[in-house]
Amino acid sequence: MKSTIQLFTADSAPADAAGTLTLPNDADPRTVPLDGVHTVVLQFPAFTDGRAFSQAFLLRRRLGFSGHIRAIGDVLIDQLQPMQRSGFTQAVLRGDQSIEHGQKLLAQYDTFYQGDAVDVKPHFAAV
Numbered sequence: 001m002k003s004t005i006q007l008f009t010a011d012s013a014p015a016d017a018a019g020t021l022t023l024p025n026d027a028d029p030r031t032v033p034l035d036g037v038h039t040v041v042l043q044f045p046a047f048t049d050g051r052a053f054s055q056a057f058l059l060r061r062r063l064g065f066s067g068h069i070r071a072i073g074d075v076l077i078d079q080l081q082p083m084q085r086s087g088f089t090q091a092v093l094r095g096d097q098s099i100e101h102g103q104k105l106l107a108q109y110d111t112f113y114q115g116d117a118v119d120v121k122p123h124f125a126a127v
Contacts, residue, residue, distance in 0.1 A: 004103070005084050005090060005091050006091070007080075007093060007102050008090065008091070013092045014039075014070075014090075016041070018036075019037055019038040020037070020040075021034070021039070021040050022040075022043070023040060023042055025044070026051065027055070029058045029063060030058060034063065037065075037067060038068065039069075039070060039090075040059060040067065040069050040070070042055050042056060042069060042071055042072070042088075044071055044072070044075050045073050047079070049074075053083070053086045056069050056086040056087040056088050057086050059087060060087030069087055069089055070089070070090040070091070071083055071088050072092045074094055075092060075093050075097070076093070076097055077102040079091075080105060080106055081105065081106065081109070084106065085116035086116070
């Protein structure tokens with residue numbers, strides 16, 4: 001079973017500290033040094049802007065980043081499943097979104113047929 005994204009509201013989100021890197025959604029993660037970084041914050045300025053999904057995938061698959069990847073901005077519960085599959089480990093939900101409903105949606109599926117950024121092998125090859 002996959003690990004679940006940690007969900008937060010804006011009031012309960014972890015504070016940025018040393019080792020936290022916030023990337024604008026037009027930055028190429030391959031061009032920034034990740035030494036000493038334990039959390040990368042990726043921005044969703046609008047629900048329809050999915051560039052942070054690509055950034056997360058690059059961080060996990062191409063760069064081997066193993067720390068937290070946190071989504072902030074216009075984050076809806078509808079995005080949680082693809083976020084988890086792209087490598088996000090934390091999401092700060094928009095104010096009108098329900099953490100409880102988001103957790104229920106994440107619990108609906110514990111495995112997927114296709115591989116993703118976290119579990120690279122497809123389901124049929126994992127056996």
